[in-house]
Every structure is written in C-alpha cells, then in structure tokens.
Amino acid sequence: MSESNETTKPSLYLGFDSSTQSLKATAIDAELAIVYETMINFEADLPEFATEAGVHRGEDGLTVTSPPIMWVAAFDLLLDRMKAEGFEFGRVAALSGSGQQHGSVYWAFDAAISLRQLKPEKSLRQNLEGCFAIGDSPIWMDSSTTYQCRALEAALGGPQAVADLTGSRAYERFTGNQIAKISQVKPEGYNQTERIGLVSSFAASLFLGDHAPIDASDGSGMNLMDIRSRGWADAAVAECGDGLSEKLGDIVLSHACVGTIHSYFVEKYGFGANCRVIAFSGDNPCSLAGLRLEQPGEIAISLGTSDTVFAALSEPKPSASEGHIFASPVDPEGYMALVCYKNGSMTREDIRNRCANGSWDEFNRALAETPVGNGGQIGFYRKEPEITPPILSTGANRFDANNQAVDAFPEDAEIRAVVEGQFLSMRLHGANIGIEASKILATGGASANSAILQVIADVFGVEVYTADQPNSASLGAAYRALHGAACAEAGSFIPFAEALTGEPAMSVAARPDAAAHETYNAMLPRYAELEVGLLQST
Ligand code: 5FX
Numbered sequence: 001m002s003e004s005n006e007t008t009k010p011s012l013y014l015g016f017d018s019s020t021q022s023l024k025a026t027a028i029d030a031e032l033a034i035v036y037e038t039m040i041n042f043e044a045d046l047p048e049f050a051t052e053a054g055v056h057r058g059e060d061g062l063t064v065t066s067p068p069i070m071w072v073a074a075f076d077l078l079l080d081r082m083k084a085e086g087f088e089f090g091r092v093a094a095l096s097g098s099g100q101q102h103g104s105v106y107w108a109f110d111a112a113i114s115l116r117q118l119k120p121e122k123s124l125r126q127n128l129e130g131c132f133a134i135g136d137s138p139i140w141m142d143s144s145t146t147y148q149c150r151a152l153e154a155a156l157g158g159p160q161a162v163a164d165l166t167g168s169r170a171y172e173r174f175t176g177n178q179i180a181k182i183s184q185v186k187p188e189g190y191n192q193t194e195r196i197g198l199v200s201s202f203a204a205s206l207f208l209g210d211h212a213p214i215d216a217s218d219g220s221g222m223n224l225m226d227i228r229s230r231g232w233a234d235a236a237v238a239e240c241g242d243g244l245s246e247k248l249g250d251i252v253l254s255h256a257c258v259g260t261i262h263s264y265f266v267e268k269y270g271f272g273a274n275c276r277v278i279a280f281s282g283d284n285p286c287s288l289a290g291l292r293l294e295q296p297g298e299i300a301i302s303l304g305t306s307d308t309v310f311a312a313l314s315e316p317k318p319s320a321s322e323g324h325i326f327a328s329p330v331d332p333e334g335y336m337a338l339v340c341y342k343n344g345s346m347t348r349e350d351i352r353n354r355c356a357n358g359s360w361d362e363f364n365r366a367l368a369e370t371p372v373g374n375g376g377q378i379g380f381y382r383k384e385p386e387i388t389p390p391i392l393s394t395g396a397n398r399f400d401a402n403n404q405a406v407d408a409f410p411e412d413a414e415i416r417a418v419v420e421g422q423f424l425s426m427r428l429h430g431a432n433i434g435i436e437a438s439k440i441l442a443t444g445g446a447s448a449n450s451a452i453l454q455v456i457a458d459v460f461g462v463e464v465y466t467a468d469q470p471n472s473a474s475l476g477a478a479y480r481a482l483h484g485a486a487c488a489e490a491g492s493f494i495p496f497a498e499a500l501t502g503e504p505a506m507s508v509a510a511r512p513d514a515a516a517h518e519t520y521n522a523m524l525p526r527y528a529e530l531e532v533g534l535l536q537s538t
Contacts, residue, residue, distance in 0.1 A: 011093035012036075013485065015477025016078075018099045018203050019283055020066075020139065020305045021054040023074040025082065026474040027092070030482065032502055034469060036087055040074045042066075049073075053305070053346070055141060062144040062172075062385060062392070065136035068105045068202065069125060075206060076123045079269055089270045094485035095207060095261070096278035098286035098473040099199030101221045102173045106134035106182070107195040107202075107211065115209050118264035124206060127264075133192040137199075138178040140306065141342060143385040143392055145172045148180040148240075152223060155239045163318035166236060167220050167227035167325035167335075171387065175222035176240040183241035196247045198222075200280035207277050209262025215254040217336075218282035220326035225251060227316060227335075230327055254281050254329040254480065255496075257488040278484030283473040284308055285329035287443060288336055289483075290476025291467060292504045294497055297438030301426065301456060301464075302472070303446035307344035309426045311435045313337045322388055323433035329480065330496035339429045340387050341422065345445055347383040351418045355411035364451040366412040367419060372458060373519040376401025377409055378424075378527055379417030380534060388429050389531055391538050399530055419452055423459040424520065424527045440464045441506065443472040453509045458516035468505040 010029055017024040021043065027036040040046070042054040049070040050056075056065050082089070111131040118127050138144075149170035153159050159169035170177055175198065183190040195211045198219070204212035214222075216230040224240060226233040230251060237245050252258060261275040284302070288310060291300050299311040313335045316325040328334035348363075356362035378399045385392040398406050398417070409417055430437075437460045446452055447466050457464045469475050479500055486499040 009088070009091050012088070012091040013478045013481040014092045014095040015286070015474045015479070015481055016095070016097035016203060017283060017286065017471065017474035017477060018071055018074070018097065018199055019473065020100050020141070023071070023078050024471055024474040025078055026469070026471060026478050027087070028475070028478045028482070032479070032500060034475070036082075037471070038078065038081055038085070040078050040081075042070060042074060045077060046070055046073055055139060056136065058144070060144065061394070062142065064139055064141035066103070066139050067135060068132050068137045069129060069135070071199070071203070072128050072206065073125045075203070076125055083269055089265075090272050092271055092275050094276035094278055094481040096477045096481035096484060097200060097203050097280035098283045098477040099203055099218065099280060101140055101198070101218060101282035101284060102175050102178070103137050103139040103199040104175045104178055105137050105197045105199065105202035106132060106189060106193040107197065108133040108192050109194045111194060112211055115205055115211065118209050118262055120264050120268040134182060134186060134189040138182070140173045141384065142178065143172040145177040145181045146392070148177040152177060152180070152236065152239050156235055159320035162223060162236070163320045165227070165233050166223045166225060167316065167318050168223060168323070169320045170223050173387070176224040176236055179244065180240040190241060193247055195249055198282070200282055204258060204277060204280040207261050207265060208259050209264060210259070211249055212258050212277070213250040213252045213279065214248070215256070215279040215281045215329070216251055216327040217254045217285035217329035219251050221282060221324065224248070227318065227325055227327065252279050253332045254279055254285065254327070255332070255484045255487050255493065257484055276485050276488060278481050280477070281329045281480065284310055284338055285326060285336065286474075286476035286480065287472040288312065288328075288476065289330050289479050289496070290472035291441045291443060292500065293441070297436060298441065299430070299435055299437045299439070300441045300443060302444040303344060303442065303452070304444035305344055305346065307341040307422060308338055309430045309435060310336055310338040313434060317434055319433050321432070322429050330483065332493060337433050337435050339426065339433065339435070341425070342384040342387050343382055347381050348418060348446065350383050351381065351414055355414045360449065363415055364449065366415040367451040367455070370412050370416040372516040373523055374413055374416045374420055377413050377417055378523070378530055379409065379414065379421050380531070381418050381421065388425065389535055391535065393538055397534055403526070403530060419455050420459070421527070423456050424524055425531070427459055428524060428528055437462050442466050442509065443470055445470070450509060457510035457512040459520045461512045461517040463508050463512070464510040465506040466509040
C-alpha cells in the first residue's frame with residue numbers, strides 16, 4: 001500500500017461509526033493493526049440535546065427520533081479530541097464510515113452551498129445549523145409508519161412483491177415509509193428538503209463538503225431500491241412522496257470513492273488534501289466487513305442496542321414474512337441476509353435490573369444455576385415494539401412447560417428465558433431466510449459475556465468466536481476505507497479478501513455441549529408454535 005502524501009510515515013485508514021448511542025472512530029494501518037480508537041457518547045457527552053441513550057421518544061410509544069445537529073456536534077467533539085490527543089490526520093489516505101441503518105436526514109434547500117463553503121474558523125455545528133428541514137430525524141427504532149407500509153404494499157402488489165423488488169416487505173423503520181410519513185404529516189419540511197440522506201451518507205457529506213450519494217448496501221434498507229439492479233425502484237419511489245426521486249440523489253456501490261476531503265478538514269485538522277472519502281454504509285453491512293465473513297455458514301450475531309444475525313449470501317431469497325436481503329457492502333454482485341430485533345441489550349438490562357439487582361455477575365450466576373431449557377419455560381419479552389416477529393405491543397408473554405400462559409417466572413428463570421428465547425428466535429428466523437450456521441462470530445457489547453455466548457453455542461450447536469476488537473462496525477468502516485482506496489488506486493474492483501492481507505484475529509469463546517444442543521433442538525418447534533399463537537393473539 002502507498003505512503004500518504006503528507007508525510008513519509010505509512011498510511012492510515014480511518015473508520016467512523018455513527019450509531020444509536022455513540023460516535024466512534026477506529027484507525028488502522030495497511031497491515032490492519034488498530035492504531036487509534038476513541039468514542040463520544042451522545043447522552044453523556046452532549047447532554048444539551050437531552051436524549052436518552054441517543055434518542056427522543058414520542059408520547060405514542062412508537063415514534064423515535066434523534067436530532068441530526070447532535071450527530072454533527074458529535075463529529076466536532078470527536079475530531080477536536082483526536083487533534084488534542086495528537087492523532088496524525090495527515091497520514092490518513094482514506095476514510096469511510098458506518099451509520100445506524102434506516103435513519104433519514106432532511107437537508108434544507110441551499111444546504112449544499114453551506115456544505116461546499118464550510119468555514120474552518122467555525123465548528124461544523126456552527127456551519128450547518130439551520131441546514132435541516134426536519135430537526136428530528138426518524139431512526140431505526142421508530143415503529144410509527146404501519147399505515148404507510150400497508151399503503152406501499154397495496155400499491156406494489158402485496159408484501160411478497162415489495163420483498164422481491166426491494167429485498168424486504170415494507171417495514172416500519174425502512175426509510176421509504178418514514179419519508180412517506182414525513183411528506184404527509186410535515187409537508188412544509190418535506191417541501192423545503194433539497195436532499196434526503198441516510199445517517200451514513202449524511203455523515204459522508206460532512207467530510208465531502210457536498211451531498212454524498214447513498215451506497216447500495218445501506219440503500220437496501222429503504223424499501224426504495226431494486227435489490228438486483230442496485231438502482232432506485234421507481235415504482236416504490238413514486239409511492240413514497242411527491243418529487244421524491246429529485247431528493248434522493250444517486251446510489252453508488254459501497255467501495256466507491258465519492259471524492260476527496262473538503263479543505264475545511266485539511267486546514268482545521270491537518271488531513272492531507274488527497275485523503276479519499278469512500279462511500280459510508282450501514283452499521284450491519286460495516287460489521288459484516290469488520291468480521292470479514294467470507295465462507296458460507298459463517299454467520300455473525302451482533303448484540304447491541306439492536307440484536308442482529310447476519311451472513312453473506314450469493315443467492316437472495318427475499319421473504320414476505322421475515323428478515324431482509326441487502327446488497328453486500330464488499331462485493332458488487334453479492335448479498336447479505338439479516339434478521340433484526342429491537343429488543344436487544346436494553347431489554348436484557350431491564351431484566352438484569354429487575355431480577356439481578358442491576359448486576360451482570362448476578363445475572364450470569366442465575367444463568368449458570370438454572371437448567372438448560374429452563375424446565376420447559378419459554379418467555380417473549382418486548383420492552384420496545386418488536387420487529388421480529390412483528391408485534392407492536394410491549395410487555396412480556398410467559399409460558400410454562402405445558403404451554404400454559406403464566407403471569408410470572410421466578411427471577412432466575414426470567415433471566416434464562418430472555419437469553420434462551422432470543423437465540424431460539426435467531427435460529428428459527430435466520431434459517432427461514434437461508435442463514436444456517438457452521439461457525440458463529442459474536443460482536444457488540446454483550447459478546448463480552450461468556451455465559452450468554454455459551455447459550456448461543458448450545459442453541460446453534462456450533463462454536464462461537466469473538467474478535468479482538470468488539471467495535472466491528474467502525475473497524476469494518478476502516479477496512480472498507482482501505483478496500484475502497486485500493487480499488488480507486490487500481491482503477492478497478494479488487495476483491496475485499498485480496499485488499500485485506502492477513503487472517504482476522506478471532507478466538508473460540510464457547511463450544512457447544514451436545515446434550516444442551518439436543519434440549520434446544522427439542523424446544524425449537526415448541527418455541528415456534530408459541531410464537532405463532534402469540535402473533536395470532538396480538
Ligand atoms: C437493522 O436493520 C437495524 O434496524 C438495526 O440493526 C440498526 O441498523 C441499528 F443501528
């Protein structure tokens with residue numbers, strides 16, 4: 001790999017991750033060694049925006065938003081911190097980024113002019129205040145667009161037709177349905193919008209100093225992109241807002257270099273003028289890149305604000321009942337399959353607080369002391385309206401070994417039930433869209449919990465690995481920066497695995513126990529039946 005222009009030291013590749021709760025940066029060298037990492041927490045570091053874990057919740061229990069100007073302010077804080085810590089911006093040959101998927105940003109008319117004229121004597125926030133036509137961006141946790149989802153499916157010939165065209169049936173958090181709602185309930189803001197970005201392309205726009213295109217992988221989470229051609233699906237776009245096609249810009253492949261960094265960052269932070277900006281993408285696509293999922297059967301389970309299970313795929317089989325097909329972030333002809341749960345870490349934390357005095361040690365002791373299979377008890381927990389299966393009412397449903405609904409479990413059984421239920425569900429719904437595990441890579445905050453990893457190994461009956469670096473999305477963004485730069489230098493696409501040398505640093509964290517796996521094999525059909533009953537009754 002080349003040396004950076006600004007110094008004789010070897011080049012660095014920088015990845016950002018603008019997630020639900022935080023903004024992270026990870027820098028690597030060409031040998032993939034991590035040389036720098038830092039993080040801003042929205043709630044703790046930017047209290048003036050009064051978010052709870054990075055978000056604002058509406059009174060209806062379904063609307064969830066975040067202020068885009070907070071995300072801008074987080075970049076100011078992060079870059080200033082990096083500068084204060086002596087980060088060598090001049091060595092960065094290319095940067096890229098990851099964003100929470102589905103969230104939409106509404107740039108007001110003339111925002112492009114402000115982006116092009118960023119003034120280094122001001123912060124990004126001061127430069128861009130007033131550039132957003134909608135001050136609260138709907139994010140992936142929002143479930144308030146059921147009406148718009150049904151309308152899109154009705155217009156395009158039903159849920160399977162929408163899935164065949166866009167990779168997923170209409171989902172509440174998917175951006176097209178969110179845009180449709182904004183155009184209906186906030187028409188003034190919609191009409192004042194010159195460009196709609198995803199969180200990923202919005203963040204790329206800051207570095208580019210212009211509107212950045214949406215990449216095909218994150219664009220797959222909109223219900224607006226033709227999953228096969230990787231261009232806009234005109235019939236879907238026409239349904240989601242008047243004049244929407246003019247507001248969306250282009251779609252580019254995820255390895256595309258979308259330009260060089262704006263002079264603002266050269267003057268203010270010392271980036272090299274030739275630093276490339278590689279298209280930013282979604283957090284799950286970037287995690288797929290960060291975990292370097294290459295072989296069929298290698299699947300990832302990400303345990304964070306959302307829990308997700310995903311894998312690379314060559315043949316897409318979009319389903320009207322569950323899961324999503326996205327364009328691959330590393331292979332212009334490949335795909336990835338993903339199942340997403342809204343009830344992830346925060347729901348486990350809620351049960352830890354209720355049943356284990358807020359202590360993970362107590363939570364893990366309960367897991368260790370309760371029997372595999374929980375004596376037949378099965379629970380479904382929804383602190384948030386759930387995506388998989390789609391149940392918007394919150395609460396819990398508990399069943400005893402005879403499938404009878406019960407009001408409560410003993411505290412220790414409640415803890416086992418929330419953990420077992422989540423992984424039985426992942427096995428069930430993952431298999432329905434072609435995700436079959438021969439090896440699991442666990443990532444995200446809860447992947448540090450070995451008691452939870454053991455349940456995963458036992459439910460799936462395969463070894464669970466963890467990476468040395470749990471922030472797979474920002475690491476994946478850094479890998480994608482390197483990959484995109486290599487493609488740009490070569491003037492043609494280079495396979496991801498060729499651009500990235502060396503083996504991923506992973507180690508076995510849990511091995512399956514054969515008897516425990518048998519218990520879960522027997523439990524899975526009961527879990528599936530109870531879930532069907534629950535869906536019918538809610
Ligand atoms: C994926 O479809 C999701 O909605 C979530 O995993 C978000 O990407 C979390 F940021």
